[in-house]
Amino acid sequence: MTSDPPLSDAVESTAEDIASMEIRGAATIARAAADAIAGQARETADGTTTPDEFDRTMRRAGRRLYDTRPTAVSLPNALRYTLGRMEGDDVDTLRDSVLAAATAFTDRLDRAQNDLGRVGANRLRDGDTVMTHCHSTDALSCVEHAVDQGKDVSAIVKETRPRNQGHITATQLRELGVDVTLVVDSAARRYLDDADHVLVGADSIAADGGVVNKIGTSGLAVNARERGVPIMVAAQTIKLHPDTLTGHTVEIEMRDETEVIDEDDRADIGDITVENPAFDVTPPRYVDAIVTESGQFPPESIVTLMRELFGESADRPWEEPDATTADATGPTA
Numbered sequence: 654m655t656s657d658p659p660l661s662d663a664v665e666s667t668a669e670d671i672a673s674m675e676i677r678g679a680a681t682i683a684r685a686a687a688d689a690i691a692g693q694a695r696e697t698a699d700g701t702t703t704p705d706e707f708d709r710t711m712r713r714a715g716r717r718l719y720d721t722r723p724t725a726v727s728l729p730n731a732l733r734y735t736l737g738r739m740e741g742d743d744v745d746t747l748r749d750s751v752l753a754a755a756t757a758f759t760d761r762l763d764r765a766q767n768d769l770g771r772v773g774a775n776r777l778r779d780g781d782t783v784m785t786h787c788h789s790t791d792a793l794s795c796v797e798h799a800v801d802q803g804k805d806v807s808a809i810v811k812e813t814r815p816r817n818q819g820h821i822t823a824t825q826l827r828e829l830g831v832d833v834t835l836v837v838d839s840a841a842r843r844y845l846d847d848a849d850h851v852l853v854g855a856d857s858i859a860a861d862g863g864v865v866n867k868i869g870t871s872g873l874a875v876n877a878r879e880r881g882v883p884i885m886v887a888a889q890t891i892k893l894h895p896d897t898l899t900g901h902t903v904e905i906e907m908r909d910e911t912e913v914i915d916e917d918d919r920a921d922i923g924d925i926t927v928e929n930p931a932f933d934v935t936p937p938r939y940v941d942a943i944v945t946e947s948g949q950f951p952p953e954s955i956v957t958l959m960r961e962l963f964g965e966s967a968d969r970p971w972e973e974p975d976a977t978t979a980d981a982t983g984p985t986a
């Protein structure tokens with residue numbers, strides 16, 4: 654039996670960069686995955702490949718990307734869009750269908766982020782202060798549109814340990830001319846009195862309206878509710894998790910403990926357990942609005958949009974055609 658040919662550099666390097674978080678954030682991961690699938694399609698259609706081999710290689714590329722990080726559903730949704738539109742009887746037609754789908758997908762990403770930004774900006778008033786957590790391009794789009802509308806917006810930016818994505822948010826908000834106050838995560842409750850909105854993104858949204866986002870989002874939302882500060886989630890519809898329509902839960906990624914404590918410090922402390930969950934689930938009752946490119950929704954009604962977009966179940970085109978339905982279950986917060 655001959656072994657499978659290596660996957661393209663585009664797929665291998667993208668998969669490594671997603672796993673190591675060189676490429677991170679749900680929308681950015683989705684775009685990189687679609688580009689990598691296009692790169693694989695170009696490389697595989699080299700004139701010697703049969704249609705069956707092309708199909709098999711593309712699915713293998715999808716699996717390689719799928720296996721990198723489990724929580725952001727934008728990644729499998731990017732694979733659904735690009736591989737799900739692969740069609741044709743010859744290799745050139747198959748390749749062209751994948752390339753067209755990858756281009757359409759990335760165009761949709763740009764449009765969706767722009768459209769949801771306009772919706773989110775309508776919730777922000779002149780003089781408002783937002784509190785952010787992690788780094789979300791969807792959330793930043795809302796601020797950018799508000800600034801473009803001439804509104805003066807300030808931000809309290811949570812650092813977001815252990816990876817400090819708050820530093821990226823602070824940099825990009827400064828580029829927009831927004832006044833930024835950076836705070837450590839544990840100071841959030843103290844500064845909520847100065848905030849008019851909590852504004853976060855999402856990695857996945859479940860059918861019940863639960864929002865899966867960077868670890869610490871749920872605690873922030875509970876504190877914000879107690880303080881009466883509305884919680885707005887900016888999330889384009891590729892963040893809707895279709896497997897949750899059929900009762901599956903969203904797997905929460907556990908990352909390496911060295912992100913939390915270096916090996917020397919850990920050795921000094923002695924025998925301890927270190928846990929490093931990357932995401933948590935904010936129950937829908939703590940979310941005031943989910944802002945998408947199709948308008949804003951109370952979390953409880955997001956399921957209607959999810960059914961419209963995905964039907965009752967979602968394909969898994971990165972799997973072998975005869976594979977039985979794999980599960981998307983795993984530990985949930």
Ligand SMILES: O=C(COP(=O)(O)O)[C@H](O)[C@H](O)COP(=O)(O)O
Pocket residue numbers: 677678679680681725786787788789790791792818853854855856866867887931
């Ligand atoms: O939780 C994170 C990123 O986590 P990580 O840094 O672990 O990838 C972001 O809030 C969402 O992915 C949304 O981002 P966007 O709006 O850009 O899709």
